[in-house]
Amino acid sequence: MLFTSYGFIAFLAVLFLAYYLVLRKWQWGLLLAASYFFYAFAGLDCLIFIFLTTASAYVIARLMDRGHRKEAEFLDQHRAEMEKEERKKYKATQKKKRFRILLLGLVLLFGVLAVLKYTGFALLNLNALLGAFGAEKAFSVPDLLLPMGISFYIFQTTGYLIDVYRAKTVAEKNPARLALFVSFFPQLVQGPISRHSDLAAQLYAPHDFDRRGFTSGIQRILWGYFKKLVIADRILVAMRVLVESAESYRGVYVLLLILLYSAQIYADFTGGMDITIGIAESLGIRLKENFKHPFSSKSTKEYWNRWHITMGSWFTDYVFYPLSVCRPMMKLSTFSRRVLGAKIGKRIPVYLATVVTWFLTGLWHGAGWNFIVWGLLNCLVILVSQELEPLYAKFRKSAPRLTSSWGYGKFMAVRTFLLMGLIRSLDCYRDVGLTFRQWGSMLTVWNVGDFSRGVMTLGLDLADWIILLVGCLVMAVVASITAKTDLRERLYDKPILSWVIFGTLLIAILLFGAYGVGYDASQFIYNQF
Amino acid sequence: MKKRILIAVCAILLLSVLLGLLQALVVPKYRENPEGALTEEYYAQAGGHDVLFIGDCEVYESIVPAILWEEYGISSYVRGSGQQLVWQSYYLLEDSLRYEKPQAVVFNVLALKYGTPQSEAFNRMTIDGMKWSSSKVNSIRASMTEEESFVDYLFPLLRFHSRITDLSADDFRYIFDAPAVSQSGYLMQTGIAPMTEVQRPPRTLDETLPETAMDYLEKMRVLCEKNGVELILMKAPTNSWAYWWYDGWEEQIVDYAEEKQVSYYNFIPLCDEIGIDWTTDTYDEGVHLNVYGAEKLSKYFGNILVKDHAISDRRSDAELAARWNALLCSYYEQKKEKEGAEE
Numbered sequence: 001m002l003f004t005s006y007g008f009i010a011f012l013a014v015l016f017l018a019y020y021l022v023l024r025k026w027q028w029g030l031l032l033a034a035s036y037f038f039y040a041f042a043g044l045d046c047l048i049f050i051f052l053t054t055a056s057a058y059v060i061a062r063l064m065d066r067g068h069r070k071e072a073e074f075l076d077q078h079r080a081e082m083e084k085e086e087r088k089k090y091k092a093t094q095k096k097k098r099f100r101i102l103l104l105g106l107v108l109l110f111g112v113l114a115v116l117k118y119t120g121f122a123l124l125n126l127n128a129l130l131g132a133f134g135a136e137k138a139f140s141v142p143d144l145l146l147p148m149g150i151s152f153y154i155f156q157t158t159g160y161l162i163d164v165y166r167a168k169t170v171a172e173k174n175p176a177r178l179a180l181f182v183s184f185f186p187q188l189v190q191g192p193i194s195r196h197s198d199l200a201a202q203l204y205a206p207h208d209f210d211r212r213g214f215t216s217g218i219q220r221i222l223w224g225y226f227k228k229l230v231i232a233d234r235i236l237v238a239m240r241v242l243v244e245s246a247e248s249y250r251g252v253y254v255l256l257l258i259l260l261y262s263a264q265i266y267a268d269f270t271g272g273m274d275i276t277i278g279i280a281e282s283l284g285i286r287l288k289e290n291f292k293h294p295f296s297s298k299s300t301k302e303y304w305n306r307w308h309i310t311m312g313s314w315f316t317d318y319v320f321y322p323l324s325v326c327r328p329m330m331k332l333s334t335f336s337r338r339v340l341g342a343k344i345g346k347r348i349p350v351y352l353a354t355v356v357t358w359f360l361t362g363l364w365h366g367a368g369w370n371f372i373v374w375g376l377l378n379c380l381v382i383l384v385s386q387e388l389e390p391l392y393a394k395f396r397k398s399a400p401r402l403t404s405s406w407g408y409g410k411f412m413a414v415r416t417f418l419l420m421g422l423i424r425s426l427d428c429y430r431d432v433g434l435t436f437r438q439w440g441s442m443l444t445v446w447n448v449g450d451f452s453r454g455v456m457t458l459g460l461d462l463a464d465w466i467i468l469l470v471g472c473l474v475m476a477v478v479a480s481i482t483a484k485t486d487l488r489e490r491l492y493d494k495p496i497l498s499w500v501i502f503g504t505l506l507i508a509i510l511l512f513g514a515y516g517v518g519y520d521a522s523q524f525i526y527n528q529f
Numbered sequence: 530m531k532k533r534i535l536i537a538v539c540a541i542l543l544l545s546v547l548l549g550l551l552q553a554l555v556v557p558k559y560r561e562n563p564e565g566a567l568t569e570e571y572y573a574q575a576g577g578h579d580v581l582f583i584g585d586c587e588v589y590e591s592i593v594p595a596i597l598w599e600e601y602g603i604s605s606y607v608r609g610s611g612q613q614l615v616w617q618s619y620y621l622l623e624d625s626l627r628y629e630k631p632q633a634v635v636f637n638v639l640a641l642k643y644g645t646p647q648s649e650a651f652n653r654m655t656i657d658g659m660k661w662s663s664s665k666v667n668s669i670r671a672s673m674t675e676e677e678s679f680v681d682y683l684f685p686l687l688r689f690h691s692r693i694t695d696l697s698a699d700d701f702r703y704i705f706d707a708p709a710v711s712q713s714g715y716l717m718q719t720g721i722a723p724m725t726e727v728q729r730p731p732r733t734l735d736e737t738l739p740e741t742a743m744d745y746l747e748k749m750r751v752l753c754e755k756n757g758v759e760l761i762l763m764k765a766p767t768n769s770w771a772y773w774w775y776d777g778w779e780e781q782i783v784d785y786a787e788e789k790q791v792s793y794y795n796f797i798p799l800c801d802e803i804g805i806d807w808t809t810d811t812y813d814e815g816v817h818l819n820v821y822g823a824e825k826l827s828k829y830f831g832n833i834l835v836k837d838h839a840i841s842d843r844r845s846d847a848e849l850a851a852r853w854n855a856l857l858c859s860y861y862e863q864k865k866e867k868e869g870a871e872e
Contacts, residue, residue: 006680463694495533499540506544510686511551511693517649517676 001041003189003275004229004515011038012279016214019283024206028180031203031283035185039148046147049116053109054179057157058172060105061164065171067098102165106158113154116144121367149188151364155314157182160196162318169196177204186279190272192290192310199287207284216488217282219498222505223478224274229513231471232268235260236514238458243428246438251445253454254438258421261428263472266295269308293483298412300381303420311364315357323353355379365427370435374426381419467512550704552686555693558703559654563710564589564611568621569658570709571608575628577849579840580605582714583622584637585613587765587772590817592635594713595860596827598853601835602842605631607714610658612651615640615745620668622749624659626756632840633759634749638782638793639772641746644739646674657685712860717820719867723808724768724815736777743785750789759838762786762793766800766826768807768815794833796826803829820864 001008015034022030040047071094075087082090120141127138160181163169172178181200187193242249242257249257273290280287290309297303304312323329329349337345355376362375396403422439429435447454460468481487491498559565567589580603582588589609597603608621622634646652652672659665669682681688692700710716753760762782764774774797786793796803803825807815810822818826834840843849 006678461694467694495536496540499536503540503544503547507547507551510548511555511690513690516678516681516687516690 001038003272004225004233007041016282019207020209024208027206028177028204031184032176032180035180035183035188038185039183039188042148043145045145049112049147049150050153050183051179053112053153053157054175054182056105056108057161057182058175058178060101060108060161061171061178062173063101064098064161064164067094067101068167070094098165102161105161109154109158109161113150116146116150118363118367119144149190152191152193153182153188155311155364156187156193159193159314159318163196169200172196172200180204184280186276187287190269190276191308192273192276192288193314194288194310199285202285210284212492213284214282215492215498217278217280219488219491219502219505220274220278220281222278222502222509224271224276224278225509225513226471226505227267227271227274227475229509229515231468231475232264232271233514234460234464234468234471235264235267237464238460239264239428241458243430246429246434249454250438250441251447252442252451253447254425254442256451256455257428257438258418258425261425262295262417262421263468265424265427267471267475293479295417295479296413296483297416298409299385299416300378300420301385303416304378304382311361315361319360320353320357323356324349329353351383354383358382368430369432370426370430373432374423377423377426381423471512548686551693552684552689553704554696554700555689556657556685557653557689557692558699558707559710560699560703560707562611562654563716565654566658566707566710567610567714567716568608568655570711571606571625571658571714572628572660573709574606574713575625577852578604578606578629579632579843580635580834581622581625581629581631581633582607582609582635582637583613583618584609585640586611586817587639587767588635588637589711589714589716590718591637591765591823591826592830593715593820593823593827593860595715595853595857596824597831597834598844599857600828601831601840602844603831603834603840604843604849604853605713607711609637609714610651610655612643612647613640613655614643614647614672615742615749616671617652617655617668619745619749619752620664620671621655621659623752624662624664626752626758627662627664630756631758633761633834633838634753635761635763636746636749638746638762638764638778639767639774641738641742641782642778644741646672649674649677652677653688656682712863713856715823717860717863717867718812718817719820719864719871720812721809721819721821722812722814724811725808736775738778738781743781746785747789750791760791761834761838762791763830764793764795764797766796766803766805766818766822768797768800768811769813772816792837794830796830799829820867 001011011034015030019027019030036047039050071091074090075082120143123139123141127141130138160169164171172181177200180203181194181196184194184199184203238260239257242253242260270291277287277289288310290311292306292309294303294307297306329352332352333346333349335345336348339345340348358375358379359372360375361378362372365371365374402408425438426432426435429438455465456462478487491501557565564586580597582592582594582605586609589607592605592607594603594605594607597605608618608625610617613621618636618640652669652674656665656668656672659668669679673679750760764779764782767774774795779795782793782795785791800807805818805822805825810818810825812819835842
């Protein structure tokens with residue numbers, strides 16, 4: 001069921017009504033039923049996968065939790081008779097046992113993800129490699145089912161398991177409650193990737209109808225639909241032409257693609273997130289924000305602290321940090337310090353962990369070399385920026401007035417925006433070689449004179465371009481206002497103005513939205529990841 | 530709190546009115562493709578008809594009610610629209626029977642060749658103009674193609690919203706009401722595009738009419754029977770391969786008509802007898818008749834209706850005669866105007 005389908009709107013209306021009419025103790029049960037109902041539209045096969053994920057996570061988490069409890073009980077009972085060293089040894093043994101259980105869970109869950117998402121990619125590369133060595137036979141590439149949102153819910157579930165292992169959260173005793181945490185429908189499709197400690201209690205708590213929260217949620221949903229239907233899906237038409245006829249649209253059109261795709265993915269992903277967070281808010285549940293004005297970032301590092309925040313923090317907490325402090329990395333650190341000296345040596349483990357993290361981030365986005373190269377290029381920019389930081393600091397010190405000026409700040413933001421846009425275009429062309437050739441054409445093909453004619457061949461007429469420009473302008477203005485103040489909170493005290501904005505937004509979506517017959521109903525871009 | 534509720538109620542009312550206006554603005558007015566306006570025009574004249582003609586373009590371009598009145602005093606109406614599928618004809622008939630009980634219903638059989646929904650655009654042209662009733666709901670459900678949604682019929686704004694950037698002066702001029710494009714359902718064509726060579730029909734492997742279509746024909750017969758209305762089948766003259774009437778189809782209809790005791794008139798082999806000249810009586814090289822061909826066919830068929838089906842001559846009904854005389858004037862005025870424009 002697409003978020004943009006009439007069926008989904010009807011589903012939401014019925015759910016909201018039922019949610020506040022049923023007994024409060026049944027609310028979470030209703031949410032679970034609604035989530036499975038929603039997910040069933042993706043296919044019953046998909047339902048089996050999410051059910052098995054939940055079941056295995058339940059068992060693994062309970063086993064680890066039991067280990068925690070047993071350890072605590074044992075230490076309590078034998079506190080007097082055990083030496084400190086003995087206690088330490090006992091704890092280490094128990095931790096190792098729990099780690100084995102955790103490992104089993106991670107292998108199981110990531111194994112499912114790896115098999116379903118990456119088997120085809122791995123076999124294709126293996127065949128290419130064998131072909132290069134003259135092998136005549138090739139492995140047949142199976143067309144495996146990729147359940148909707150699997151990357152998101154597997155990550156959320158593995159995060160939960162690691163948190164239980166680290167005793168940062170308690171394992172769910174009620175499997176149905178865990179099922180709701182894994183399958184909560186608004187975030188199932190494209191995140192945010194929530195932490196059990198943030199979300200679980202809210203999901204199971206009873207919620208009274210709160211007019212302010214409900215209104216605010218509905219407004220946010222509408223704003224999300226505006227971004228998705230008026231801007232993102234309109235750009236989709238031009239993007240298809242630019243990508244499918246890439247050889248005809250080179251030079252200045254590659255720059256246009258970068259700008260259009262930046263606007264599209266921002267409107268699509270933040271729009272989807274507005275709908276997701278808005279739905280949760282209307283149900284009395286607060287989800288983590290996933291974006292914080294990313295296009296105002298002045299560096300790549302800052303950008304990644306503002307874009308898809310929950311995914312970034314997942315990789316930081318569950319990949320980067322554990323990798324940086326694991327035993328082999330510690331050994332590598334000692335070795336590299338000894339061989340290369342303290343200054344360079346201390347960087348080696350950090351850089352290695354960064355490269356691995358970004359490699360995995362790229363791979364998470366999709367089974368393709370373009371995604372891997374995308375991840376590694378992001379990593380490269382971050383590491384180079386880090387290395388050049390002393391130079392930047394020197395420059396800032398030598399020209400404090402310039403570097404603290406408004407114009408310089410904007411220059412940095414535009415530079416970061418274009419750089420990120422350039423790397424992001426790997427998403428569009430899906431072919432690393434083609435992407436590099438298209439980038440090169442920006443320097444070698446001079447077709448600016450042809451631009452005004454060519455831009456009208458992209459499937460959008462003048463009215464579409466005007467709607468797009470106005471839409472993007474509105475989006476930018478709203479983003480700059482919300483960066484400074486909580487717009488919806490301020491509007492709540494001005495009901496007439498609030499209704500004017502609400503009505504205008506609704507009419508704009510209904511009239512200018514790219515939906516219905518004649519338009520392709522498109523999934524959110526992040527659904528594919 | 531009370532103030533907030535009052536503001537919300539006012540805002541919702543205002544928003545509903547605004548959306549209603551916008552919907553009226555963006556729905557097509559069908560001035561350039563007038564066949565889309567035909568369904569709705571019926572309601573202004575509903576009632577008092579002795580014969581209803583139901584079907585696709587072969588009816589609304591072949592039968593002239595004004596001529597039937599002028600020649601035989603037959604009060605009739607054509608409920609046809611572009612590519613009107615058989616189930617759409619069935620539900621239009623069901624709809625019409627709420628307003629009147631004619632002596633006979635004439636159904637043109639060409640549409641029986643389609644057994645599945647065909648085109649969203651033609652669906653909208655046929656269905657949008659219907660007044661809301663169970664017939665309209667059923668017609669929508671039977672007609673929707675895969676890309677369509679019932680909600681789009683319920684709120685046409687959702688379907689036609691993209692026209693907002695493509696509005697013409699007509700959309701504003703006819704936002705609430707538009708003048709009729711037809712003459713009692715007949716869509717006049719005065720142009721002449723002769724059929725210069727006899728075309729050969731394409732071969733079809735299976736010359737069997739779809740079961741769904743035949744089921745609806747049977748439903749139509751039963752509906753007529755229940756309402757005491759005689760069902761008559763006709764096949765309008767055509768001479769184009771694009772609308773070829775195959776022998777296999779003909780046999781099936783003849784068999785059906787015999788079995789169910791229904792009259793069936795295939796006018797294709799009767800063209801010479803009717804006096805149709807394919808060099809002057811068609812506006813699109815033999816696919817459809819123009820007004821000159823349609824007048825000839827109407828005179829010929831009117832005679833059959835009177836003689837073989839005892840359709841009453843109502844010219845003695847003063848009230849009806851006054852109404853029809855006005856319609857007749859309008860018909861000739863339009864004909865003169867169109868002929869002038871053609872020249």
